[in-house]
Amino acid sequence: MARNRKIYLREDEMPRQWYNLAADLKTPPYMSPDGAVPPEAWAPVFPMNLVEQEYSTERWIDIPEGVMELLTRWRPSPLHRAYDLEEALGTPARIYYKNESLSPAGSHKPNTAVTQAWYNKEFGIKRLTTETGAGQWGSALSFACSLIGLECKVFMVRISFDQKPFRKLMMQTWGGICVASPSNETQAGKAILEKDPDTPGSLGIAISEAIEQAVTDKSGQTRYSLGSVTNFVCLHQTVIGLETKKQLEKAGEKKVDIVIGCAGGGSNFAGLSFPFLYDKMNGADIDIIPVEPSSCPTMTRGPYVYDNGDTAEMVPLVAMYSLGHKFIPPPIHAGGLRYHGMSPLVSKAIKDGLMSPLALHQLECYKAGILFSKTEGIIPAPETTHAIAATIREANKAKEEGKEKVIVFNFSGHGLMDLAGYDKYLAGELTDYELPDEVIRENLKVIENYPKP
């Protein structure tokens, strides 16, 4: 027992402030066709206390006592040293992973879910609407609303709704209401269903439905909640990286070489990486790698443009890497990585050359997930396997170079609700899919006439 597998923090060692990357990175403003969009324009969508965070350029923002109280339900999360994965790879690299899978919803998502629920309740809101891809966000928000006493309505991308019935049951158990998207409950949903009744749906469509239900509630007591992409979500998730830095210090690590996370909308990746990016901007030599699926290659093959975050064009334009807001990715199992865009903060950091995005095919990722399950023992979510596969690549590179690198990745969620994907992989039923250039070109036509960042 000379070695410790897990590095814990006590509750009183948790960070008391979030790190706001917007203080150190100049992102282009939200836009309408007429120009920059002021905070007030968001009032029907988000409560104003969260909108203030969205526009804030304060570097450190206090975490309210009430939010701390909610976070301590399951935080701080342990940092693991992946001794057995290292051994299996025969790498001189020291691999650490931040275990965000131990939350009651099984992923990092509750970090911002309970925070948003708390701010909404403070603002007098009674009901939240949202969308969900793989179901992790929908269950996280149902969990959060249940704890704090808000109603919760979730639009779940149809392909995931059908593939993952247990996610719906999870939301129900916490008292949330879950419907398949596109649905007949909104104008946005009906319009899509009329054109394509068999659509697998997409995050963009589901977002439009959720926003529509929030802004059209005449009581004014409904708001929309978003699980990724926005600045305030990235902000809330920085507890991950801030804890990790303290834990690496406890483990005696003086320097981190590589920081890795999977990125769909960007939130778990931002949560781990932004505090390290702060160090990088202050001179530290760190390679920061967001990993996406090759079938939805937003960061690696999309341009940096102004685009809508939602399919129905209801919200302001945002500067980000995007495949176009009408893009519907093929139905791979990593549902949480099927978003057409990318967090504006993550996008700007990439644009500024501060990060090294990577796209991986799903077979390599599932293979990595199986190796991780059999060595470290925890079955990763399909999304998380992208971070693991990238970590394995870097660990093998360190082996070739004979270098003792320190690699940290975010174990964003467990795969216990996503085993059907593993089943198909083990049965040899999955294949890789390379998105053709012309599909990307075609999808980008919709934003041809938008302003350029």
Next chain:
Amino acid sequence: MARNRKIYLREDEMPRQWYNLAADLKTPPYMSPDGAVPPEAWAPVFPMNLVEQEYSTERWIDIPEGVMELLTRWRPSPLHRAYDLEEALGTPARIYYKNESLSPAGSHKPNTAVTQAWYNKEFGIKRLTTETGAGQWGSALSFACSLIGLECKVFMVRISFDQKPFRKLMMQTWGGICVASPSNETQAGKAILEKDPDTPGSLGIAISEAIEQAVTDKSGQTRYSLGSVTNFVCLHQTVIGLETKKQLEKAGEKKVDIVIGCAGGGSNFAGLSFPFLYDKMNGADIDIIPVEPSSCPTMTRGPYVYDNGDTAEMVPLVAMYSLGHKFIPPPIHAGGLRYHGMSPLVSKAIKDGLMSPLALHQLECYKAGILFSKTEGIIPAPETTHAIAATIREANKAKEEGKEKVIVFNFSGHGLMDLAGYDKYLAGELTDYELPDEVIRENLKVIENYPKP
């Protein structure tokens, strides 16, 4: 943040010895029709290093370094103070729960799974067979075998196999092989299927199949692994209670009033309660409550008898509370509590008046599970809801009496793989079932002529 929700231990604070209740409690010996069964008789079933533990009356048994190394994959587990459940109940009781749901398999089962895998490997065994009810044990053993490099074959009770396909996928992901029981792979299975092709199966039948495959392997490199009932399983699980005692001390609790666990074969209950029972036998005033489902009321309505642990009568007779080894309980969702017998150590402690068993109906338990999900935030396994419902009863009693009691229960596993039961409960499709006296009488006829303890 004046209050801590979770009490952690460091890895170096983990217990280094198991507590063996057999040192303090005289249990009747294993029997054959000819008399007491010596340790050697078990040689084809278990490796002799585990058989030695089964017969040991040493009070404290060292945990080998190699087992410690495996346990630290996820241990020590946190002890939670259930502030929000207390508040919802308005009780003056202080409620704590030991969170065993954070293991990679989602329950307490890996505590003995990795330990048995380690002892088998030490003994030169290459392959383990086992049975599983709800699937928690089968996935725990697959996990353990995967970490340590053993083959794993699991016979899963058919009713659960059909209701819980994801458990099978979990085993597969860790490399285990899972078949529905009764199967056509064994004589025991074939015999049952011939008589009743539509049987839902039972733990007793599945045990018989797993044992048959182990003892009939002519290479001598296969053994059977059991997830509950035996003395050595209870022994391995005492890390739960030993950690809990240290954590309660850290929380400033000088006295524990009530200790609660659900009991199917008895292992999670034994693991939490035996270290407290040691205190009780040394003068402490503690009420210790094992909780079972009313549909399988082994402890509350079964007699204390000699009976077989398995349906096919392949293993020696053991003194325990039992409903008869041919008893097949109705298919309630708490599959892990559907065993006809009870751990000999737990049984003897009850017989000696040291424990107060309780039987509960499933509607009360699911209701408790929903309340727990919405207050504490974690969705409990259906088995675990029995412990929660009993805790709520005791907390309400403390409220009526106006007493500040300290209640500790074992949160043995999460319910993320068992959401279909919650779905049926929420849809109003579940009913309670009272087992008729004549069914019990009928089932006990099979052991009429057995020796009496």
